[in-house]
Amino acid sequence: MKQDLKIGIIGGGFSGLCAAIQVKKQLGLDVEIIDKDTDFGGTWHANTYPGCACDIPSHVYSFSFELNPYWSRYQSPRQEICAYLRSVAAKYGLYQRTRFNTEVIAAHWIESDQLWKVTVRKAFWSAQGATYGETEELYYNVLFGAVGPLMVPNKPKMFDTFQGKVIHTAKWDNSIDMKNKRVAVIGSGASAIQAIPELAKEAKTLYSYQRRPAWVGPQVGDYYSQRTKTLFSWFPILMRLYRFLIFVILDRNVKIFNKPDEYNEIARQRFTAYMTKTLTSLNRKDLIEKLVPDYPVGCKRIAYSRIYLEGIARENVYVERSPIAAIKSNSIVTENGEEREIDVLVLATGFITQDYMGPLQIYGQNGLSLKKYWAENGFPKTYKTVTVNQFPNLFVILGPGSGLGHNSVVIMAECQVTYAVDCIRKMMKKNVKSINVKAERAEEFSNTLDKELSSTVWSRNCMSWYQNAMGKVTLLWSRSVTEFWWTTRSANLNDYEQVKAVKQS
Numbered sequence: 001m002k003q004d005l006k007i008g009i010i011g012g013g014f015s016g017l018c019a020a021i022q023v024k025k026q027l028g029l030d031v032e033i034i035d036k037d038t039d040f041g042g043t044w045h046a047n048t049y050p051g052c053a054c055d056i057p058s059h060v061y062s063f064s065f066e067l068n069p070y071w072s073r074y075q076s077p078r079q080e081i082c083a084y085l086r087s088v089a090a091k092y093g094l095y096q097r098t099r100f101n102t103e104v105i106a107a108h109w110i111e112s113d114q115l116w117k118v119t120v121r122k123a124f125w126s127a128q129g130a131t132y133g134e135t136e137e138l139y140y141n142v143l144f145g146a147v148g149p150l151m152v153p154n155k156p157k158m159f160d161t162f163q164g165k166v167i168h169t170a171k172w173d174n175s176i177d178m179k180n181k182r183v184a185v186i187g188s189g190a191s192a193i194q195a196i197p198e199l200a201k202e203a204k205t206l207y208s209y210q211r212r213p214a215w216v217g218p219q220v221g222d223y224y225s226q227r228t229k230t231l232f233s234w235f236p237i238l239m240r241l242y243r244f245l246i247f248v249i250l251d252r253n254v255k256i257f258n259k260p261d262e263y264n265e266i267a268r269q270r271f272t273a274y275m276t277k278t279l280t281s282l283n284r285k286d287l288i289e290k291l292v293p294d295y296p297v298g299c300k301r302i303a304y305s306r307i308y309l310e311g312i313a314r315e316n317v318y319v320e321r322s323p324i325a326a327i328k329s330n331s332i333v334t335e336n337g338e339e340r341e342i343d344v345l346v347l348a349t350g351f352i353t354q355d356y357m358g359p360l361q362i363y364g365q366n367g368l369s370l371k372k373y374w375a376e377n378g379f380p381k382t383y384k385t386v387t388v389n390q391f392p393n394l395f396v397i398l399g400p401g402s403g404l405g406h407n408s409v410v411i412m413a414e415c416q417v418t419y420a421v422d423c424i425r426k427m428m429k430k431n432v433k434s435i436n437v438k439a440e441r442a443e444e445f446s447n448t449l450d451k452e453l454s455s456t457v458w459s460r461n462c463m464s465w466y467q468n469a470m471g472k473v474t475l476l477w478s479r480s481v482t483e484f485w486w487t488t489r490s491a492n493l494n495d496y497e498q499v500k501a502v503k504q505s
């Protein structure tokens, strides 16, 4: 088939792979994927800390078009997720379509040519990080920005004064030996929850510094038996039903987040009961006051973990809630006057989440910077979370407005890709060269989303990485995934200004 459109995809994680596969499957077009890393996997390639796993059930945290009967666990470890993504990429021939070790520095929309000019440079990775080669320019009619929401590790400056080993969970160094060390873990988010039980097994002493502990809920399942895996592989319909059931249960939970007045108190009672019962059964009643949060459930990401409370209840683990007052060369001092000597400092301090696209600069019509445009507006404006006014033929996957607290973002990425592919299909059918979402459509969509988010639990008495400096929740979708699917199920090109292609005679 004659390929009229050149399609570039930045990113080889769940989002980029999904876009590449659906463009190929549904439109019969080839794509080019560009990824700065050495292989597919994205988040799951980059994060290698002990205990790293998804916290949403694997059967929904995977592609609907590539179900995997062989997930070993309810929440599978990163190695398995990476292996899954790589096998999917190989199945669709995407290794041959990908430039690895290639970082996109900038993308410029060239109005006169109706093209994206993408500037890349080769990245050479070593233990010290990356060094870079010459830049090169690539051109695409359509560009997917699938660079991931969690990319740049957040490393607060205050820890620079520590002279011992410092390691961030997102840049793990497996050569650091934790055996018999005094380890401090800073943070209480998803990475800390997963790393603490593993590190505590090795460390002599583990100090967990928690400003705001996480709400912890029960993990429903654990390992799948061989019999279940065989049943799923022989009768995929069973696996599909199982996945659907999990999806429905998770999606109903959205009301804890977006109808906090009605449902949050019920959730608080349930989570409090679970945490209290578990800590009591572990003979650590003393931890109840320290670990049961005082903010609404869901404000920060909820941890569904079987082993976290067991890990933190170990004799060699100490929970410190007093804020950190100073970091000395080999110790941490807290406001209650405690000073503890530390050998290894683990920063489980998450990511810089409001600087969308990380160092990548995207310039739309008249050289408008996407970063600046999103930052200046207070709330990053998009249409249906996928397209952006003045950035023609750009499709953003898992950018602002599409994160979740209650379900799998892989399904969100699939919905966004469905919408983008429908746009491209209609462009091809109508001989349209570029589409630019009308300003009023984006305005209306973003204002509604902003307003809805302001009455969710994420906007209540809590500080989280979902919010920007103005306290606005920008990362998340406000409703259920089912409603997102409905919103993105098809595209209407009347929502877009269109530039028609000149017909070749």
Ligand SMILES: Cc1cc2nc3c(=O)[nH]c(=O)nc-3n(C[C@H](O)[C@H](O)[C@H](O)COP(=O)(O)OP(=O)(O)OC[C@H]3O[C@@H](n4cnc5c(N)ncnc54)[C@H](O)[C@@H]3O)c2cc1C
Binding pocket: 010, 011, 012, 013, 014, 015, 016, 034, 035, 036, 037, 041, 042, 043, 044, 047, 052, 053, 054, 055, 056, 061, 102, 103, 104, 105, 146, 147, 148, 149, 150, 151, 190, 191, 357, 358, 359, 360, 397, 398, 407, 408, 409, 410
């Ligand atoms: C530890 C951890 C656990 C998580 N667990 C869950 C979970 O259980 N459930 C859930 O829903 N979400 C979870 N998430 C969120 C997770 O980020 C998403 O689920 C998902 O992996 C995002 O996929 P992505 O493809 O959009 O981005 P990523 O996986 O981040 O992939 C982006 C890719 O883009 C590449 N890239 C970025 N910038 C450039 C550039 N300038 N040039 C070239 N390439 C570039 C990167 O190298 C990367 O390969 C978790 C995140 C982390 C960090």
